[in-house]
Amino acid sequence: MTEPTWMYENFEPAGSAIGYRITRKLDEVQSPFQKIEIFESTDWGNVMLIDGAMMLTTRDNFLYHEMMSHPALFTHASPKRVVIIGGGDCGTLREVLKHPDVESATQCDIDEQVTRMAEKWFPELCDSNGDKRAELLFDDGIAYMANCPAGSVDIVIVDSTDPVGPAEGLFNKAFYESCFRALKDDGILVQQSESPLVLLDLIKEMRGEMGKAGFTTFQTLPFPQPCYPTGWWSCTLARKSGGFDYRVQDARAKTFKTKYYTADVHQGATASIPFVAEALGGA
């Protein structure tokens, strides 16, 4: 047994860092797109890093995966067709497939190695990969959305890394236009939108690009996520029109288990926070 050591991710844009006490490196692969590493930690289970950035830990990933999926799925009146762009660890897919209404969910991640590493080191996240409603593609998500039949999708979830490297093209007008086209009129686009404490400029810019693509209403939901910079993260929902009232009775009566998400947690995440609203211009 090696002596535990500390491993840090210095998040340069925010001037803050996150770290874990680790016991050993379990695995490493350099894919055509990025370097994926798996570490064993003393308290957080396994930890996945992509190009040196913390992606997920066994212990805390449920926060992110539940909040990337359930608020949108309970906001849509009847989500049948879901597309996940990125999401190679399969954790978001698993949450989406907990909804019995969902008839098909396609996960399109450019990097097959992320899924192979998840199957090996985070098998619990891949529980639903064999679900007959699930389709796993390893392809360019930008091209996938561009080629998606118009008006064919209820929800697009963009579960990507930060807007640098392979994921950069998932944060601009051209990509959002493809999503807009692919979504039905009552569809919802969801994107991970970084830390509401330090990256409000990014959230504002993202909403701006979404707006240029035609989306008219936005909702940013914050949630705790210790393995990401500042420990406080968010997702942003966008719609062609209409609001974000969610199916509160259905959320209360949900037939599946969650560790963080509930109807009340959903409601709580919708609370307007003064300093956030001010930075986003009253949104």
Added chain:
Amino acid sequence: MTEPTWMYENFEPAGSAIGYRITRKLDEVQSPFQKIEIFESTDWGNVMLIDGAMMLTTRDNFLYHEMMSHPALFTHASPKRVVIIGGGDCGTLREVLKHPDVESATQCDIDEQVTRMAEKWFPELCDSNGDKRAELLFDDGIAYMANCPAGSVDIVIVDSTDPVGPAEGLFNKAFYESCFRALKDDGILVQQSESPLVLLDLIKEMRGEMGKAGFTTFQTLPFPQPCYPTGWWSCTLARKSGGFDYRVQDARAKTFKTKYYTADVHQGATASIPFVAEALGGA
């Protein structure tokens, strides 16, 4: 100008770390109780460390100070007499004094040097120290509560460091008995209660000790706090009897500014979180 470097706090009980990019050390003092250091950071303003643990930054302390005070003050029907044990940086005192109903607020911190450092490096937190309702004592908070006239206090806020070192005696039955005695029948005890993600055992133990001292109802409110381990923190409220319905109309109509706290944020923080409720035995 020195080249920025990274400074980390390794939080051993959780196996996780927090760090900031700093430019220089601004100040340092070894008080009779602890070592207090002030650093200048690139993105977070000034950072105070006590015995190597991050205490506050200019940028994010409002989250903690607002949540340690306003939920309790808007839960109490008419908070006139408030005691803060610890809280030497004066940020909680400032928030408490925003409530016009408060007639007197005593802050009792064992370490005068914390307040002197706050006055120098976080002057905005000390804005209300000259308020005629404020009393600043530098004395043993355990003795202060033990000598408090019975039934004289509406709210006791325990704004302390972690339960090791000088603050250890603020997390046990004997101290809580003093608080119980000093509080009026409708009084509220508030204590910072660490990270709800990793320190649920501590929260459970704290509630247990509070219960042995006579408190019967408890409410743990989570909130984001990037400079503390995991970035997700909490406070726990305890009452002799009765619930935690808060004065929602008064909170909505509050006459002072906040950056995080609102009536809706308060409501959101009361949402039961499945994994927390399970760990706390349904609480």
